[in-house]
Amino acid sequence: MQELLRAGLRALGLDEAKAEPLEAYARLVLERNRVMNLTAITDEADFARLHLLDSAALLGVADFGGARVVDVGTGAGFPGVPLRILREDFDLTLLDSTAKRVAFLAESCRALGLRRVDCVCARAEDFAADERERYDIAVSRAVAAMPVLCELCLPLVRVGGRFLAMKSARSDDELAAAAHAIETLGGAVERVVDYTIPGSAVTHRVVIISKLRPTPRAYPRAFGQIKKKPL
Ligand code: SAM
Numbered sequence: 609m610q611e612l613l614r615a616g617l618r619a620l621g622l623d624e625a626k627a628e629p630l631e632a633y634a635r636l637v638l639e640r641n642r643v644m645n646l647t648a649i650t651d652e653a654d655f656a657r658l659h660l661l662d663s664a665a666l667l668g669v670a671d672f673g674g675a676r677v678v679d680v681g682t683g684a685g686f687p688g689v690p691l692r693i694l695r696e697d698f699d700l701t702l703l704d705s706t707a708k709r710v711a712f713l714a715e716s717c718r719a720l721g722l723r724r725v726d727c728v729c730a731r732a733e734d735f736a737a738d739e740r741e742r743y744d745i746a747v748s749r750a751v752a753a754m755p756v757l758c759e760l761c762l763p764l765v766r767v768g769g770r771f772l773a774m775k776s777a778r779s780d781d782e783l784a785a786a787a788h789a790i791e792t793l794g795g796a797v798e799r800v801v802d803y804t805i806p807g808s809a810v811t812h813r814v815v816i817i818s819k820l821r822p823t824p825r826a827y828p829r830a831f832g833q834i835k836k837k838p839l
Contacts, residue, residue: 609634609652612807616661619806620668622694629693629720630660636716637684644708646684657808662774663687664694666747669801669814670772672698675744679703680732680761681751685713687774688747692722699724701743705731732760733828741766741822749774754786755838758817759828762793765819771795773815777802783815789839794821 613627634655637646649655663686672691678701679688688702702717702725704710710729717725728735746761746769754773761771775782783800790797798818804811828834 609656612653612656613660616656616806617664617694620661620664622664622667626694630656630690633685633689633693633716633720634660636719640712641684644712646709646712657805658810659684659686660690661805661807662810662812663690663749665803665805665812666691666772666774666814667694668803669799669816670745670770672745674698676742677701677745677747678739678743678764680746680748680757680764681705682713683709683750685716687749688725689713689716689722691747692717692725693720696723698745699726701726701728703728703730703732703735705729731831732764733831733834736763736828739764741819744769746771747774748772753838754779754782754815755789756834758786758789758793758795759834759839762790762795762817762819763823763828765795767794767819767822769819770798771817771819773817775813775815777811777813779813779815790817792824792839793827794819794823796820 609631614624617624675698682688682702682704707729714727743764746765795817799816801814
């Protein structure tokens with residue numbers, strides 16, 4: 609895994625020495641995955657590419673320096689934990705609604721000596737009650753389709769901030785279906801970036817949404833409503 613990670617980090621212009629802590633984190637996830645459901649990807653090379661390097665690629669599309677960042681539905685810590693390992697110059701909240709996963713994350717962050725990271729167990733739509741528009745950047749991967757995801761994430765982003773939605777490169781229809789939600793929630797698509805994960809033929813996408821106006825108070829709604837009647 610080390611060589612693959614080193615080559616991938618080099619290709620992304622990132623510090624190769626971070627291959628070591630990234631692998632240490634992979635070992636923690638794969639070990640715990642034996643007794644709880646954290647990831648379906650258990651092959652080491654696939655884990656390195658599809659989890660670690662995919663997360664790392666996000667550093668190329670936005671400036672995280674000094675930002676307050678929230679990873680919504682982080683699960684086993686993607687993309688948030690690799691971002692934290694690779695860069696220490698921003699404040700990070702790892703948010704997930706599953707208590708067991710958040711407990712694993714807190715334990716792993718301690719074991720890896722990661723700093724400036726809060727592990728929070730809450731639903732994003734509830735978290736917005738106290739943390740509304742407090743983040744410079746929200747990131748999210750593999751949590752929900754765009755119209756739903758935007759209602760979970762955009763309320764957390766301050767005006768002038770950004771939401772980075774990690775998606776499949778075949779998400780044109782999903783993105784088109786979210787146009788009304790993005791506009792209603794105060795956002796606008798700034799850029800769509802397709803990238804190839806180093807060492808693979810896999811192309812993924814980051815949809816960069818700028819927050820232009822405050823999100824109306826009516827949003828986010830309760831999850832039942834969000835799901836039943838997506839914006
Ligand atoms: N982001 C990780 C990744 O890319 O591997 C995890 C993806 S996993 C498929 C989706 C995660 O989102 C789960 O851990 C789930 O608990 C969390 N989740 C789903 N809805 C949520 C919500 N409304 N608020 C917070 N977390 C949520």
